[in-house]
Amino acid sequence: xxxxxxxxxxxxxxxxxxxxxxxxxxxxxxxxxxxxxxxxxxxxxxxxxxxxxxxxxxxxxxxxxxxxxxxxxxxxxxxxxxxxxxxxxxxxxxxxxxxxxxxxxxxxxxxxxxxxxxxxxxxxxxxxxxxxxxxxxxxxxxxxxxxxxxxxxxxxxxx
Numbered sequence: 001x002x003x004x005x006x007x008x009x010x011x012x013x014x015x016x017x018x019x020x021x022x023x024x025x026x027x028x029x030x031x032x033x034x035x036x037x038x039x040x041x042x043x044x045x046x047x048x049x050x051x052x053x054x055x056x057x058x059x060x061x062x063x064x065x066x067x068x069x070x071x072x073x074x075x076x077x078x079x080x081x082x083x084x085x086x087x088x089x090x091x092x093x094x095x096x097x098x099x100x101x102x103x104x105x106x107x108x109x110x111x112x113x114x115x116x117x118x119x120x121x122x123x124x125x126x127x128x129x130x131x132x133x134x135x136x137x138x139x140x141x142x143x144x145x146x147x148x149x150x151x152x153x154x155x156x157x158x159x
Contacts, residue, residue: 005030006041017046024057032068069104069111071149073097074128075137078117081124085138089125090114092139096146109154 009026013019020042027038034057043050057063075081075090090112094100097110104111120126123135127142134145 080121
């Protein structure tokens with residue numbers, strides 16, 4: 001983890017503790033989770049107790065303290081999507097990616113999550129991969145999407 005990058009994000013908000021939530025959002029976007037070192041650095045730079053930063057990081061469900069996969073797949077399980085078959089879509093992803101909802105694959109490629117609402121009920125059932133919305137999903141479309149994602153070359157991080 002690059003503490004210089006963490007400092008750049010904090011500096012982008014003039015190290016203002018009022019912007020703590022926005023800083024955490026940017027850190028989550030950068031690392032796909034909130035690394036402990038980044039939280040410690042944030043608390044230090046904003047002159048606030050680490051427990052307060054952790055409180056914010058654990059209160060909001062959008063944040064994760066665990067690493068997420070290169071592809072985070074969110075399946076909406078809200079009422080509108082549920083009645084249109086989102087449970088079967090989730091099960092299809094579980095079969096095709098050989099994982100269970102709530103897990104990240106050992107190779108770090110995929111994280112699969114069920115969420116209660118993505119706010120796109122008219123497009124349901126809805127799946128979001130990273131920030132890309134896939135509406136009117138079906139188990140067959142889920143299989144095709146999983147195969148397409150598996151075929152993409154893994155990101156290579158220099159190091």
